[in-house]
Amino acid sequence: MAILLSEIAALIDGARLIGSDQVVHGISHDSRKVEPGFVFAAMKGSNQNGYNFIQTALNMGAVGIVIAQANLDTISLLEEISILIVPSVRQNLGIISCAIYDNPSKKINLVGITGTNGKTTTSFLLDSALSASGIRTGVIGTIEVRSANKRYGSTYTTPEAPDLQAVLAEMVENDVETVSMEVSSHGIDQMRIEGTSFRIGIFTNLSPEHLDYHGTMEQYYYAKSRLFEANRCGFVIINIDDTWGRRLAHQVQVPRVTFGTSADADYRIENTKVSTDGTKFSLIHKDSIFDLSTHIVGSINALNATAAFIAATELGAPAEVVIQGISQCSSVDGRFQLVEAGQPSMVVVDYAHTPDSIANLISTVRSLLPPNGKVFAVGGARGGRDRLKRPSLGAALASADCAILTTDNPGNEDPEAIITQLLLGTLDMPPQKVHIELSRSSAIEYAVMNACESDGVVIVGRGHETTIRIGETTSHLDDREEVARAARLLAAKNKSDFNSTSQLSQSDNCAHA
DSSP: OOOEEEHHHTTTTTOEEEOOOEOOOOOESSGGGTTTTEEEEEESSOOGGGGHHHHHHHHHOOOOOEGGGGGGGGGGGTTOOOOEEESSSHHHHHHHHHHTTTGGGGGSSSEEESSSSHHHHHHHHHHHHHHHTOOEEESSSSEEEEEETEEESSSSOOOOHHHHHHHHHHHHTOOOOEEEEEEHHHHTTTTTTTTOOOOOEEOOOOOSSHHHHHHHHHHHHHHGGGGGOOTTTTTTTEEEEHHHHOOOOOOOOOOOEEESSSSTTEEEEEEEETTTTTEEEEEEEETTEEEEEEEESHHHHHHHHHHHHHHHTTTTTTTEEEEHHHHHOOOOOOSEEEEOOOOOOOOEEOOOOOOHHHHHHHHHHHHHHHTTOEEEEEEOOOOTTTTHHHHHHHHHHSSSSSEEEEOOOBTTTTHHHHHHHHGGGGTTSSSEEEEEOOSSHHHHHHHHHHTTTTOEEEEETTOOOOEEEEETTEEOOOOHHHHHHHHHHHHHHHHHHHHHHHHHHHHHHHHEE
C-alpha cells in the first residue's frame, strides 16, 4: 500500500501540502507506533498534546506530519518537513487513514454492532455462526481483535481510525471475508469510523450510559444512529423490543429488518427457556420456524443470537449451519461466565455495568435457583464516568438479597466517594441487605464464603478484565481468580471446622467409654 501526500490532500476540502511530496505507507496518531514511511497525525487529546511528539515521530521515521491549520504557527520544525495541513485532524483522520490503507472495508463484509449491551456477545455468536459456514472471519471489539488466527488485546471497543484501518487492511491480506465489529458511541462521535463502509449494521438496545460524555439520551441515541446512515451502512437489523430501536426502525433510510419478542417484529422470538446449560428459543420468520440454542445463559441472549442469525443468513450462510454455529459458541469471556472452583454456590462473573443489565442478570440468576435460594451481588461503579447513574447502579445491585458494594476501577476518584453515591440508591432498602467492602478481593471473598449451596453469586462490572487502576497504580485483578481464591479459603475453613468437630466427637466417645 502506497499513496502520495498530494493524493491525500486532494481528497480533503481546504487541505494543502507544504514541503516535498512523499510516498506514504501508513499513519499513526501515536508517535510510539510510527514506522518508517508513516505520517504522524498530530492532534490534541484529553491528556496529551500530539504537537509535543512531532520530533519523536520524525526520529521514528515519519516522512511527514498532519496538522490542523490553526496550529501551523505553533510548529517550529517547518523547514525540511513535509506537512499536510487540514481544517481538522480529528474530523479527517478516518478519511486519511482509509486512503492510506486503500479502503479495506470495501473489500470485506463488515458487520457493525452497536448498542448499550450485547455488542460483544452478538459479535462472538455471529463469528461462530460464520466460522461454522466455512467463512474466514475476524473480530474487532472490547475483548480482542482477531484476524483469522491472530489475536490482539483491545485498548478501545472501537479502535482509533489509523489502528482500525490498519487492522482491516491486515485482515484483507489474510483473506478474511467477514468481520464482526463492535461500534461504540465514542467511536462514532469521535469519527473513528469515518470512511468505513459497513455491509450490515446491528442495533441491540439503548439504556442510560456514557451520559457524562453525551449529555442526554437524545445525544447518545443520535451518536448510535449515525452508524446506520445511508452513506455508511447498507442493511440494518434492529431490536424493536427496545423503544429506541423502534424509533430507529422508523427513521433509517436503508433496507432493514426488525427482531424481538414483539408481535410485529420481522423475526419473532417465542418460547424462550433459560437454564444453567444455556438459552433455547423458537424464531419465527414469515412461514418458517427455527429452533435455536446457545450455551450463553439469559433471555437477553435470545435477542443476541437472533441478531447473529439474521446477519449470518443475510450474508448467505445456510440457516441450518448458522444454527449449529450459534449452538457451538460455548461461552464469551466474562459474559455470564459460570465459575466453578469447588465452591457450593453458583457464581457468575459478568461485564454488566448498567442498571438494566445488572437487574436483568440478578433476575436471571434468581430464576435458576431453588425457591429458598438467595442472590449475592458484588459490584461498584467506574471512576470518572456516569456519576449521575451511580444511585441507579446501587439500586440495581440491591435488588439482590445481599448487595456487596465495592471498588470497580476508580482511577483517580476516591473509592469511598463512589460507594457513597451508590448508597443513595439503597436508602429505602433494609440496611442488612447492603454490605460495604472497599477491597474487591475481600468483597468477592465475603460473597463466596457466605453463599450456601442453594444460593447464587453475581460479580459484575469487570467481566473479562484482568487489571484495576486505583489512583496512579495499576495492578492485576481478575474476578474469576478471586472466586477461585475464595473457594480455596472456604474449603480450608470447612476442613478445619470438620477436623475440630471430629476431634470433639472423638473426645466425647472416649469420655463415654
